[in-house]
Every structure is written in C-alpha cells, then in structure tokens.
Amino acid sequence: MPHIVVRGIPVEQLKEISTALVEELAAICGCGTDNFMIECLHTTAVFQGNEVESYPFIEVAWFERGQEVRDRFAQAIARHVLSLGIPEVETAFIAYRQDSYYLNGEGFFE
Amino acid sequence: MPHIVVRGIPVEQLKEISTALVEELAAICGCGTDNFMIECLHTTAVFQGNEVESYPFIEVAWFERGQEVRDRFAQAIARHVLSLGIPEVETAFIAYRQDSYYLNGEGFFE
Amino acid sequence: MPHIVVRGIPVEQLKEISTALVEELAAICGCGTDNFMIECLHTTAVFQGNEVESYPFIEVAWFERGQEVRDRFAQAIARHVLSLGIPEVETAFIAYRQDSYYLNGEGFFE
Numbered sequence: 642m643p644h645i646v647v648r649g650i651p652v653e654q655l656k657e658i659s660t661a662l663v664e665e666l667a668a669i670c671g672c673g674t675d676n677f678m679i680e681c682l683h684t685t686a687v688f689q690g691n692e693v694e695s696y697p698f699i700e701v702a703w704f705e706r707g708q709e710v711r712d713r714f715a716q717a718i719a720r721h722v723l724s725l726g727i728p729e730v731e732t733a734f735i736a737y738r739q740d741s742y743y744l745n746g747e748g749f750f751e
Numbered sequence: 752m753p754h755i756v757v758r759g760i761p762v763e764q765l766k767e768i769s770t771a772l773v774e775e776l777a778a779i780c781g782c783g784t785d786n787f788m789i790e791c792l793h794t795t796a797v798f799q800g801n802e803v804e805s806y807p808f809i810e811v812a813w814f815e816r817g818q819e820v821r822d823r824f825a826q827a828i829a830r831h832v833l834s835l836g837i838p839e840v841e842t843a844f845i846a847y848r849q850d851s852y853y854l855n856g857e858g859f860f861e
Numbered sequence: 862m863p864h865i866v867v868r869g870i871p872v873e874q875l876k877e878i879s880t881a882l883v884e885e886l887a888a889i890c891g892c893g894t895d896n897f898m899i900e901c902l903h904t905t906a907v908f909q910g911n912e913v914e915s916y917p918f919i920e921v922a923w924f925e926r927g928q929e930v931r932d933r934f935a936q937a938i939a940r941h942v943l944s945l946g947i948p949e950v951e952t953a954f955i956a957y958r959q960d961s962y963y964l965n966g967e968g969f970f971e
Contacts, residue, residue, distance in 0.1 A: 642951070644918070648790060652905050652907060652912065655907045656907055656910050656911065656912070657910070659907045659908060659909060659910055660909045660910050663908070663909070674909075677908075678906065678908075678915070678916050678918070679906065679907045679908065680868060680904045680905070680906050680907075680915060681904055681905045681906075681907065682792060682793075682902060682903075682904055683792075683793040683902075683903040683904060683905070684790045684791055684792055684793060685762045685790070685791045685793070686788065686789065686790050686791075687762060687765045687766055687769045687789045687790075687791065688769060688773070688787075688788075688789065689769060689770045689773070689784075690766050690767070690769055690770050691766065692762065692766070695788070695790060696788050698754070698788070700812075702920075702953070708850065711850075711851060712858070715853040715856050716856035717856075718856065719853065719855045719856030719857075720856065723855065729854070729855060730854075730855060731752070731852070731853065731854050731859075732852070732853040732856075733812070733847045733851060733852045733853075734847075734848075734851040734852075735845075735847075735851075735955075736848075736851075737953045737954075737955075738954075740928065740931075741931060741953060741954040741955075741956075742951070742952070742953045742954075743935040743939065743951065743952040743953070744949070744950075744951050745939045745943065745949060745950060746935050746936035746937075746938065746939030746940065746952075747939075748932070749951075758900060792902060792903075793902075793903040794900045794901060794902055794903060795872050795900070795901045795903070796898065796899065796900050796901075797872060797875045797876055797879045797899045797900075797901065798879060798883070798897075798898075798899065799879060799880045799883070799894075800876050800877070800879055800880050801876065802872065802876070805898070805900060806898050808864070808898070810922075818960060821960075821961060822963075822968070825963035825966050826966035827966075828966065829963065829965045829966030829967075830966065833965065839964070839965060840964075840965060841862070841962070841963065841964050841969075842962070842963040842966075843922070843957045843961060843962045843963075844957075844958075844961040844962075845955075845957075845961075846961075
C-alpha cells in the first residue's frame with residue numbers, strides 16, 4: 642500500500658524513475674518506501690482494428706488521504722513520468738475502504 | 752477515458768469489433784472516439800486445479816453518467832461481443848471520482 | 862462473480878489451492894463454485910530500479926456481503942495462501958454497485 646498500477650509505460654523506463662519517485666511519494670505520505678508497490682500490467686491495447694501502444698495511465702489504489710495529499714501525489718507521478726519524455730499521463734485514484742483491507746486475513750486497521 | 756478493460760476475449764476478436772464498438776460508445780457518451788481505451792489484460796485463469804479459459808468480462812472505468820447511459824453502454828458492449836459468437840459476457844462499471852482523476856498532475860476537471 | 866484477481870502468487874501454486882479455496886468461499890457465500898473466477902494478472906513489479914517479485918496481493922471484486930462474510934472470506938483466502946509457504950498476503954475488497962453490473966447487456970439484478 643499504496644498500489645501503483647501502471648499501463649502504457651515500458652518497464653525499462655519505470656525502472657529509471659522508480660527510486661526517486663517512490664522516495665518522493667513516501668515523503669508525501671509520511672511512510673516508508675517499502676510500503677509502495679509499482680506494478681506494470683501486461684496488456685494489449687486495441688484501437689480501430691489494430692494493436693496500438695497503450696496510453697500511459699497509472700491507477701493508484703490506496704486509502705483516501707484527502708485532496709492536498711492526493712494532488713501532491715499526482716503531481717509527483719506526473720513530473721517523474723513526463724521527465725522520461727512521455728508527453729501525457731493520466732492518473733486515477735481508487736480508495737479502498739479501511740474495513741475491506743486485510744493482512745493475512747486480519748483487518749488491516751484492527 | 753472511459754477505460755474498457757477486457758479479460759477473456761482474444762485480442763484478434765476484439766480487433767474485429769473495436770472500430771464499430773467505439774463509434775457506438777462515443778455516440779452514446781457524446782464524445783470523440785479518441786477518448787476510449789480498450790485494454791486487454793494478460794491473465795491466466797485457474798479453476799479446480801487447472802488453467803482454464805478466462806470468462807469474458809469487461810470492466811468499464813469511467814465517470815458516472817447515470818442509469819440510462821450506462822444501460823445503453825452495456826447493451827452496446829454486449830451486442831458487439833455476442834456478435835463474435837461468444838455466448839456470455841459480464842460487464843461491470845467502476846466510477847472514478849472527478850476530484851481523483853488527473854491529467855499530467857492537474858485535476859481533470861479544473 | 863466474485864472475481865478473485867491475483868498478483869504475486871505463481872499460477873502453479875494457485876492451482877494447488879484453487880479447488881479447496883473455491884469450495885470454502887462458495888460455502889461462505891452460499892453459492893455455487895462455478896460463480897468464482899480466479900484470475901492471475903501478468904505483471905512486472907519494479908522497486909528501486911530493479912524488477913522484483915510482486916508482493917502477494919488478491920483483490921476481490923464482488924457485491925458487498927457485509928463485515929462478517931467479508932472477514933470469513935479474507936480469512937479463508939489467507940489460510941490457503943499461507944499454507945503454500947507464502948509468508949504474507951494482502952487482500953482488498955472492491956464492491957460493485959448492483960445497478961452497475963450487467964450480464965449480456967441486461968442488469969444482473971433485474
């Protein structure tokens with residue numbers, strides 16, 4: 642937690658930014674870097690009958706931390722991704738309910 | 752946006768329907784076809800100790816547009832998928848919060 | 862339904878637990894085993910500039926069934942996953958809205 646689930650950015654490019662990005666995100670959230678998971682989904686994008694490159698998109702699945710933290714989180718992601726020469730990236734946040742998250746079968750917040 | 756995330760339908764078959772499907776979905780939503788992303792997830796399904804074919808499933812991640820648009824959107828998806836000879840498809844909609852969606856680090860609706 | 866979407870657990874190991882796990886989950890939910898889909902996502906995890914093994918994580922996408930059923934569901938998943946010698950697993954539940962789920966274009970609950 643948070644889960645950073647990526648489409649449309651090559652793994653090799655993610656490696657370049659992963660260390661600095663996670664350090665910045667950990668500072669924003671006030672938690673350790675080992676809480677972060679960056680996962681690249683293997684996908685095939687289809688448009689108008691052809692396989693195309695996936696649009697750069699990052700879904701962050703986390704516990705809601707409010708507008709200010711969310712804005713800074715999204716800005717950090719965008720700055721690092723755009724630094725790779727990628728022209729555009731969209732980011733969406735999905736908030737898990739705290740009572741619906743478990744570690745080894747026990748409620749995460751109990 | 753909207754994101755159309757597919758499991759259990761071969762890429763080759765999706766290509767056949769992608770153009771007409773996206774045109775119809777764009778008309779339903781009143782937006783351009785270039786807003787749509789069709790992404791096939793690479794997955795392995797497991798059932799009773801074996802690898803099996805994934806069940807055809809499409810998750811639509813979008814901004815909520817209300818029951819009528821959603822119904823028409825789901826009907827269009829189903830009609831095109833079933834036209835491929837696929838007997839059954841389930842579709843679920845996930846609504847992103849507008850304040851939790853960003854383009855290049857800026858709020859999408861600001 | 863429910864969808865059991867897995868990252869970070871090898872397919873071969875999932876096969877070992879799939880039959881007993883789904884039987885137990887079906888008993889908890891009071892439905893047939895053929896309602897369950899176990900899907901392993903193909904992903905690449907990145908941490909500190911390197912590809913690493915994905916952290917074991919299971920997202921359950923379903924209709925909300927309340928705290929007691931959810932707890933038992935999460936406990937069953939954890940017990941079976943940990944029985945493989947995997948030291949830790951996180952599980953998150955995403956609730957689909959009943960009015961936003963379709964079978965062949967028709968509302969699932971109509």
